[in-house]
Amino acid sequence: SRGPEAAEKGHIQGAVAIRLEDIVREKYQFPVDRKAYIVLYSQDTNLPGLAPIVKEVSTWGYKHVYILDGGYAGWMKKDGAIQKGMVRTKIYYLPRPHPGEIVGDEFMNVVNSKPSDKLILDVRSKAEASMGMIDGALNIPVDDLQTRLTELPKDKEIITHCVTGLRAEMGYSILRNGGFKARFLNDKVAIIDNRLYCCFK
Structure with missing residues (x-):
C-alpha cells in the first residue's frame, strides 16, 4: 500500500x-x-x-x-x-491447488474423454443427484461413503465432486484413508437438465 x-x-x-x-x-x-x-x-x-x-x-x-x-x-x-525495481502494479493471481485437488480443465477433460482408469464419484445427496448427474459418474453421498467403500474399485483413480468442493474434499479424505487413489474438484458444479456447468465463481 x-x-x-x-x-x-x-x-x-x-x-x-x-x-x-x-x-x-x-x-x-x-x-x-x-x-x-x-x-x-x-x-x-x-x-x-x-x-x-x-x-x-x-x-x-x-x-x-x-x-x-x-x-x-x-x-x-x-x-x-x-x-528492488521490477515493480508490479497489476495483480496476476495463480491459485495453488490444495493437496489432492484436480484443476477444472483436467476435470472437464476426464468428464469428456471418460478414461477407463478414472471414476468420477458424485458425493452429493441422493436428492441432489436425482436432479441430474455427470454421465458415467457414480453417486454415493459423502455421509454414506465410509460404509460403502467396498463398492469402489481399487484399480481406478477416483475423482470426487459435489456442488462447492467442500464435500468433495471430505470424500477425498475418506478415500485416501481407505487406501484409494483419489483427487477432488474444489470448485463449483451445477448440473441442470443433465448439462454440466463447472468451475464458475
Whole structure:
C-alpha cells in the first residue's frame, strides 16, 4: 500500500504496489477466487490506515484478508525476501491447488474423454443427484461413503465432486484413508437438465 515509488526502492518479493488510497478503486483487479489470501502491508503495521481497507475488501466476499504485522520494516528485520525495481502494479493471481485437488480443465477433460482408469464419484445427496448427474459418474453421498467403500474399485483413480468442493474434499479424505487413489474438484458444479456447468465463481 506504499505505492510504486516507495516499492521501487525495495518491496516484498512478489508483492503488487498499489497506493493505499487507490486500493478500493482497483477492486476490478482482485482475483475472482474469493478464497485467495490477500495480505496488505505498509511501511509499518499501520492499523489505522489498513484496517478500513481490510473491512472493505472483506465485504467483497474475500475470506482471507490480513495485515502484515510490522509492515515492510518488520519484514526487513526478519530477513524476509525482498527485491528492488521490477515493480508490479497489476495483480496476476495463480491459485495453488490444495493437496489432492484436480484443476477444472483436467476435470472437464476426464468428464469428456471418460478414461477407463478414472471414476468420477458424485458425493452429493441422493436428492441432489436425482436432479441430474455427470454421465458415467457414480453417486454415493459423502455421509454414506465410509460404509460403502467396498463398492469402489481399487484399480481406478477416483475423482470426487459435489456442488462447492467442500464435500468433495471430505470424500477425498475418506478415500485416501481407505487406501484409494483419489483427487477432488474444489470448485463449483451445477448440473441442470443433465448439462454440466463447472468451475464458475
